[in-house]
Amino acid sequence: ETGVTQTPRHLVMGMTNKKSLKCEQHLGHNAMYWYKQSAKKPLELMFVYSLEERVENNSVPSRFSPECPNSSHLFLHLHTLQPEDSALYLCASSQVLRGGQETQYFGPGTRLLVL
Amino acid sequence: ILNVEQSPQSLHVQEGDSTNFTCSFPSSNFYALHWYRWETAKSPEALFVMTLNGDEKKKGRISATLNTKEGYSYLYIKGSQPEDSATYLCAFRQTGANNLFFGTGTRLTVIP
Numbered sequence: 001e002t003g004v005t006q007t008p009r010h011l012v013m014g015m016t017n018k019k020s021l022k023c024e025q026h027l028g029h030n031a032m033y034w035y036k037q038s039a040k041k042p043l044e045l046m047f048v049y050s051l052e053e054r055v056e057n058n059s060v061p062s063r064f065s066p067e068c069p070n071s072s073h074l075f076l077h078l079h080t081l082q083p084e085d086s087a088l089y090l091c092a093s094s095q096v097l098r099g100g101q102e103t104q105y106f107g108p109g110t111r112l113l114v115l
Numbered sequence: 116i117l118n119v120e121q122s123p124q125s126l127h128v129q130e131g132d133s134t135n136f137t138c139s140f141p142s143s144n145f146y147a148l149h150w151y152r153w154e155t156a157k158s159p160e161a162l163f164v165m166t167l168n169g170d171e172k173k174k175g176r177i178s179a180t181l182n183t184k185e186g187y188s189y190l191y192i193k194g195s196q197p198e199d200s201a202t203y204l205c206a207f208r209q210t211g212a213n214n215l216f217f218g219t220g221t222r223l224t225v226i227p
Contacts, residue, residue: 004158031213042119043204043217056213090159103149104215106159 003027006091006107013081014115021076021110023091032074033092033104034066043090049074050096081114088112117141119207121218128195129226135191136221138205142186149206149215150179150190159204162190195225 004025013019025032034046048056049068063085065077074091088111092104120139128134140148147166153159163172168183176193192199202222206215 040219042219043206043215045214048213050213058214103161103164105161106151108156108158 003105004091004093004107006089006110008110009108010111010113012113012115013078015081015083017081018077018079020078021089021091021112023074023076023107025072025074025091025093025105027093027095027105029093029095029105030071031094031096031102032068032071033094034074034076035090035092037088037090037109039087047076078112081112083114086112086114117207117209117216119205119216119218121203121205121221123221124219125222125224127224127226130195130197132195132225133191133193134195134223135189136203136223138188138190138207138218140186140188140205140207140216141209142184144210145183145186145207146210146212147208148181148183148188149208150188151204151206153202153204153220154200162203190221192223195223197225197227199223200225 007022031050033048035043037043046060047066052068063079067075088109090109091107094102094104122137149164150162151159163179165181170181172179178191181188202220204220206217
């Protein structure tokens with residue numbers, strides 16, 4: 001449970017606000033991920049950082065801006081969000097191995113409500 | 116976006132019953148299939164990573180099988196207990212990709 005932590009756990013923000021979600025992993029992993037889960041939809045990958053470099057950005061709107069200052073920390077900066085961005089945002093980490101089927105370890109998520 | 120389907124969407128069973136549910140995924144370019152268990156307000160917890168056709172994995176009362184040729188995996192729970200109540204997610208990984216593609220999950224409720 002404490003391997004990947006996320007703060008805050010709940011966030012309510014207006015459409016003109018700027019806020020940031022924080023994720024920290026204590027597992028010594030070299031890759032971190034942001035996922036979004038909207039109601040009744042599957043987990044959807046937003047961003048992947050491997051060795052602190054962004055390797056995947058699945059056409060996420062620019063109002064979501066990730067930052068990975070080191071291998072243990074990942075941020076998601078939020079700016080001028082829309083009500084449809086209300087969702088559960090999950091962070092995950094993994095140790096990327098050559099030819100491996102590495103497991104991703106998840107945090108508990110931040111429940112975001114945009115008013 | 117790849118289509119990963121899980122059925123049923125939700126399931127209620129009595130304590131002590133055994134149950135199973137399905138994950139369907141594309142049969143081409145298979146790399147790995149993951150199963151996760153997700154309790155409400157907690158982190159998804161990894162159960163299994165499966166890579167070989169015909170593979171079978173077991174963890175306590177929970178087991179899973181894999182058929183990569185036809186594109187499905189089954190998760191079995193023997194003698195369900197109330198603490199097994201959770202959403203069970205499967206996730207598919209394609210050859211050469213970093214992404215995991217998740218299904219929407221099967222929500223299991225075990226009634227005492």
